[in-house]
Amino acid sequence: MKKQKEKPIYSTGQNTAYILRNTWAKDSKMIWMITAQIILTVAIATTAIFLPATVVEQITSGVSIGTLVITILLFTIALALMHAVNSYIGMPSMAKRMFLRSGMCFELLKKVISTDYANLEEKRFTDSKQKALDNLMNNSASPEAIYITFTQLGTNILGFGVYILLLAAINPFVMVVTASTAVFGVVARHWANKWRHANDDLRAAPGKRLWYVGAIGNDSNMGKDIRLFGIVNWVRDVFDANLQLSYSFHRRANIRQFIADIVEAVAAFVREGIAYAYLIWLVIGGDLSAEGFVLMFAAVGGFSGYLMGILFDYAKLVEHSFNICRIREFFEYPEKFIREEGEAISHKKGQDYSLELKNVSFRYDGAEANALENINLRISPGEKLAVVGLNGAGKTTMIKLLCGFYDPTEGQVLINGQDIKKYNREDYYRLFTAVFQDFNILPITIADNLTGEPENQIDKARMDNCIHLAGFTEKIASLPGGATSLLRKDVYPDGTELSGGETQRLMLARALYKDAPLLILDEPTAALDPIAESQLYERYNELSHGRTSVYISHRLASTRFCNRIILIDNKTIAEEGTHDSLISKGGKYAELFDIQSKYYQEGDIIQ
Numbered sequence: 001m002k003k004q005k006e007k008p009i010y011s012t013g014q015n016t017a018y019i020l021r022n023t024w025a026k027d028s029k030m031i032w033m034i035t036a037q038i039i040l041t042v043a044i045a046t047t048a049i050f051l052p053a054t055v056v057e058q059i060t061s062g063v064s065i066g067t068l069v070i071t072i073l074l075f076t077i078a079l080a081l082m083h084a085v086n087s088y089i090g091m092p093s094m095a096k097r098m099f100l101r102s103g104m105c106f107e108l109l110k111k112v113i114s115t116d117y118a119n120l121e122e123k124r125f126t127d128s129k130q131k132a133l134d135n136l137m138n139n140s141a142s143p144e145a146i147y148i149t150f151t152q153l154g155t156n157i158l159g160f161g162v163y164i165l166l167l168a169a170i171n172p173f174v175m176v177v178t179a180s181t182a183v184f185g186v187v188a189r190h191w192a193n194k195w196r197h198a199n200d201d202l203r204a205a206p207g208k209r210l211w212y213v214g215a216i217g218n219d220s221n222m223g224k225d226i227r228l229f230g231i232v233n234w235v236r237d238v239f240d241a242n243l244q245l246s247y248s249f250h251r252r253a254n255i256r257q258f259i260a261d262i263v264e265a266v267a268a269f270v271r272e273g274i275a276y277a278y279l280i281w282l283v284i285g286g287d288l289s290a291e292g293f294v295l296m297f298a299a300v301g302g303f304s305g306y307l308m309g310i311l312f313d314y315a316k317l318v319e320h321s322f323n324i325c326r327i328r329e330f331f332e333y334p335e336k337f338i339r340e341e342g343e344a345i346s347h348k349k350g351q352d353y354s355l356e357l358k359n360v361s362f363r364y365d366g367a368e369a370n371a372l373e374n375i376n377l378r379i380s381p382g383e384k385l386a387v388v389g390l391n392g393a394g395k396t397t398m399i400k401l402l403c404g405f406y407d408p409t410e411g412q413v414l415i416n417g418q419d420i421k422k423y424n425r426e427d428y429y430r431l432f433t434a435v436f437q438d439f440n441i442l443p444i445t446i447a448d449n450l451t452g453e454p455e456n457q458i459d460k461a462r463m464d465n466c467i468h469l470a471g472f473t474e475k476i477a478s479l480p481g482g483a484t485s486l487l488r489k490d491v492y493p494d495g496t497e498l499s500g501g502e503t504q505r506l507m508l509a510r511a512l513y514k515d516a517p518l519l520i521l522d523e524p525t526a527a528l529d530p531i532a533e534s535q536l537y538e539r540y541n542e543l544s545h546g547r548t549s550v551y552i553s554h555r556l557a558s559t560r561f562c563n564r565i566i567l568i569d570n571k572t573i574a575e576e577g578t579h580d581s582l583i584s585k586g587g588k589y590a591e592l593f594d595i596q597s598k599y600y601q602e603g604d605i606i607q
Helices: 012-027 029-060 065-090 093-114 123-134 142-170 172-181 183-198 201-218 220-228 232-284 290-331 395-403 425-429 446-451 460-469 473-478 500-514 530-543 579-585 588-597
Strands: 355-362 372-379 384-388 410-415 432-435 518-522 548-553 564-569 572-577
Touching: 012 029, 012 093, 012 142, 012 290, 029 065, 029 093, 029 142, 093 123, 093 142, 093 290, 123 201, 123 290, 142 290, 183 232, 183 290, 201 220, 201 232, 220 232, 232 290, 355 395, 372 395, 372 572, 384 395, 395 518, 395 548, 432 500, 446 460, 446 500, 460 473, 460 500, 500 530, 518 530, 530 548, 564 579, 564 588, 572 579, 572 588, 579 588
Parallel strands: 384 548, 384 564, 432 518, 518 548
Antiparallel strands: 355 372, 355 410, 564 572
């Protein structure tokens, strides 16, 4: 893969400010804890280096044993108290760090479930989401580890300042030597981190595929296919191949980190060798006392440690900043539709709505050709419209345009003659109730699945009526918990599993409960036989009286009851009319109906 040259969108300072603002807003105590730990850690280290120098000075000056013992005891008590307070402050810090990272995980979840639907099918969006996930999903991730870096970096900066004052007052040469040789380490560390960020796509792509393959292995629905068709080896090969790609990226990144470590080690050897040799030379020459040598010897090590700590922790902070950029890029991924800033749509009981596709063409992101071309369609208030055609003809794409999940590449989607782009898209969604081809039963109660509302807000009378209309009352009555029974045995040991027909009734009840003026059925009965599908569509028709309804099917006979039928073929509306008019026309619709009807010789579906 070609190396990507990419600069982070935010600087280290901007990302540091972002994290600190977020921390202050969610848990300001964390800031005070870090500050206290920084001060205490430096105080402990500074006190510790003065202990041996003070003891040597008192011994050489001939103080009494009692005075010496008291001095050592006072130092020891002070150090013990500071250590105890520091440990007490640090105890809850891990939980707080996890809480703050979990908050970002929740923000990621909110972005995924609230982003414009069109984003979910864009590769750029899914890649950005994977990069954000990679930098959030464990305790060593940057949004949690950065607080450790803040503490260490703050400690090293404060300690460095204290030791500068100490060394500059005693011998500035040692300070200059120590500082100058440390530059090499920080340059090498920055070089390694910069490569990692610039080539992050080499990690994200196989990481996304590993997540996908892992999800396949954990999907009970896929389990049947994996076993029946013997694709275990294929799944394993795909997983191993992407694991190897991921390993290759980390190996190359770690080689660069290892080189940086070597540069830092060599610089430290040169730095401390020169400093200690110089101190010994001063003692031999009589320019440094015994207690001064002890103090300077400890101070050089401490100063060197603080300086290297600053450079190392700053490099670590830069690395965290690169990772946080990935998270912020995802959080700030652009939305295509307007929400609160758009015009409100009034939603009054009994109000009529017309829908229109005007000169609409649509092309999926990254596709070379249009999925639909020059669609013109007006759906009148209260009309029952059927959309039929072969699989892949573009029926579902057209429905997604009507529902406002996509904006057309060309043309307009109109509601009561007005372009939907100017409205609050959330208001527009409230006009629709739908049952799609792919629906999911959540591991919550039947009532929660049906209403989508908190228990204290559920209109129980309306819910019971919808259950009755959907023919679901008998099943509910058979359950010990009734509508409060939990679904999904894979989550709850006592959970209820619904059959296909029972699930269809639950979906019907859910569509009725929303009570929206526009009803969409996008082949939710594709798994049923044609007769059962036709009967269920008739049931929807009976219960959706007064609503504008759109029924989608690839089985032509299932929607004969509709006021109008349109046939999608070759990316456009090829034919439209009633069932009888289209049959009499003898076109594509009649041809497909004749082919399908040969397979079914009994039942109302072909009569």
